[in-house]
Amino acid sequence: KPDGAWDIKSPTLNDLADEFAVDSLTIPQLKRLLVDHNVAQSGLREKTEFVEEVKRLWRTHRHLSSSASCDRTCCVCLNAVPDCALDPCGHVAMCYKCAVELTDCPLCRRHVQRVLRIYFAV
Known part of the structure; x- marks a missing residue:
């Protein structure tokens, strides 16, 4: 387990009620969601950048869930x-x-x- 990262309860995109729920996630949780969905993290440094990337992923997931x-x-x-x-x-x-x-x-x-x-x- 690198740096205990796997010990953190990471929510799935389905666990997030809306995109504003992303704001309360920790950086390790944000990173885990991105890794789980094969989203590149290179270039992301600040928490706000991770939050925006996960929100984009959440919106795509929501769109797919409702219209796919x-x-x-x-x-x-x-x-x-x-x-x-x-x-x-x-x-x-x-x-x-x-x-x-x-x-x-x-x-x-x-x-x-x-x-x-x-x-x-x-």
Whole structure:
């Protein structure tokens, strides 16, 4: 256990009632959430930066939880199920394989900074 980091009760995104609940989390809890969701932490130094990144993740998670549908298909290849979100726009409309090949979102044309893999519970 590095620095006792695993001893801290880390909430899941589902445990957070709203994005304001993120403000009360400790830095180790914020880091754990980011690690659990494969979000890069490089460049994050201040607690406010960690909080904003987790809030962005929470909003994406909430959006996916309320509107995700497994019967949709990737808007690029028209074959696979959408399984990723684009940052910063948050659109979930394509499979990971297609998304990593893009520089701009095909829906809103915003520049893609990163692709977040999404894992749906079945």
